Amino acid sequence: MRPRSVTAVATLLLLAAIAPTVAADVDPQLSTPTLELQATTSDPAVYKITIRNNGDDDMTYSLQTQQGAGCSGFTSSVDSPTGSVNSNDEELVDLEVQVNDQASGECETTLTITATGGTNPTPQSDSLTVTTTAEDGGLYSVVLTTDDLTKEYDLDGDTIDWVVNVENNGDQQATVQLEVENDSGCDSDDDSVSAAVDPATVTLNSGSNQDVDFAITLDDEGETEAGDHCFILRATVSNDPSQTAEDNLTLTGVVPEIRSCEETLDWTFVNLQPGQTSTQNNLVVRNTGNTAWTAAVQAQSSGGQDITGWVSFDSPTSKLLAEPGNNGDSFSFGFDITPDSSVESGSSVDIRIMAKAGSSIGCEAIVTVRVGQIHDADMSLNTGTISNVEPGSQPQVTIFLENTGNGADTFTLNTDPLPPGWSVSFSPPSHSLNAAQTSNNDATSTAVITVPDDALAGSTSIIFKVSGDGGPETLDSVSLTINVNQRHEVDLEFTSTSQNGRTDQIVRFPFVVTNLGNVEDTIKLQACDPDDQTGCNPPEWSASYSDSNGNGVNQVSLGPGQSRSLYLDVNVQGEENADSARILARAAVFGANADADEIVTVTVSNYNYSFEISPLEPGLMPDQIDLTMPPGGETTVSFYVDNTGDYPAGDDLEIEILGLEALVIRTVTIQGNSITAPVPVGAGERIQVDVRLEVVQGSA
Structure with missing residues (x-):
């Protein structure tokens, strides 16, 4: 026990005003867990005061302190002398009592609260009194102090450490013995927890102090039982004859719940x-x-x-x-x-x-x-459609390429198979690009599309695609639509543009009309006077068109590149030999400015013009030869052709073979020479015509 001049006394005074029995608007109440403390000149007594408002309304308050009789050398103060507390709530303030060298014995300090609030104008009050004992040290005295009496284990190492100050506030030199005791009031009884102080003995002159190290050791570290582990550090002045000079601190190590x-x-x-x-x-x-x-x-x-x-x-x-x-x-x-x-x-x-x-x-x-690496790319175009494209032109498109894979790669541009005659070139055709996560991972190329001269009108899709170093697999693709403009063009090809005929005879001029445009067209057939510059007036001799069966024709519908064999039929209306007429044959595309012309001449000749044909090896029927050939088979059939007419100058022979055009290839020769133009045959003359026939492979 510390030497004291008198015994500690605690007095609690409560002042209450007598009022009617009604619910208080405000009801202040003061309380503290400790009514008695000791103080030295270096260590004041601090009381933790709870201010509670038990009333139904919020209150504002003021605090006053008053020292009792015989309190020379004692002073007191409150850290928050004014404030407010809500209804049924509480606040904490510190009441501090200081002592100087003249203080001795005990001093009673009364703390009074005055509160107002609500509808009741009468202030309400409460008070409490604490007793502070001034320690004067005497010949032998020791004081232990530290910053925190309780510390939490920080999970670092196996100790909880304190620095404790040991002060000799007696008048004589002191040898202080430090000992550690278990605190029976602590909940923990874990045998794996221990405590020690170093050094265990210090010698101090009067008024001097020294720091010592105190540690609670956790043998199991993180597995130590959670909770409070408490020890008492006791300091005793061993050279005090009365053996009464001592002080102690209760130090608590808190081990939290550890989840590891x-x-x-x-x-x-x-x-x-x-x-x-x-x-x-x-x-x-x-x-x-x-x-x-x-x-x-x-x-x-x-x-x-x-x-x-x-x-x-x-x-x-x-x-x-x-x-x-x-x-x-x-x-x-x-x-x-x-x-x-x-x-x-x-x-x-x-x-x-x-x-x-x-x-x-x-x-x-x-x-x-x-x-690892994944190969991927993203491709796009500056436009998805190019319109008004003329056959034979070369439109261009810009290709944007981005490496969306996660590694450097070399990308190659290509297309799906193109329509016949179409082609695409790339500039450049490939790119080496960095990974998507870096810079320089994109590039552009120009694609030049070559549209053939015979490109059909309408929409054509081109699929651009890109592959990488990872293999031929297409990483991305994009479609471009090319809209090709219509082109209208027609052609007339006559086998002969000049013939002779008897008066009132129908002279037939075979010809082929071809749609050279890129869209299906209806072609109108006209017979005109070639000398008429104003339009298409009828020619001098009447003329019309017919097919191989003699059916009249005045127009045909042909798809792109399609042809049809027809006849221009001219009625010979002259009376005298050598009379002649010219006819303008015209093929014109409906709805377009496209046509083709050919002028034929018919001359009156009242001679007989005729040919007879007979096989060299006739069959059962004189005018028919039956042949059977396998696919890929071939044979030659020969005929005699006789000019049975009476025109002195002879006539020109034209040979036409009809039927099975897609299945049988035919070649006409005379004396080993292929025939591509009319052959003159004199009156009464006979020639041999050889026809070589070859069946196309795969025909049935």
């Missing part, structure tokens, strides 16, 4: 392509804390990369771990990893596989994923 674990993994490194899934891995966690807790697994990259969706955990993803040493204190969490292409190929990504207790990490392990 140890972890193991099946494997810690893997090579994976983007989109490839690893084999199963397992994070096995064992509780190393001091309480049961629920471990929840999560994954996060160590380097800040976005790995959303990479790690897939098996169910359950959380598990209650029993206290260490009990059944159920460990669990295995299964998971696999599937990286995407968001990181550059060849990169190593460290993934933290964590077992978490709420927001804190109990334990974690690192899995390193080395990401």
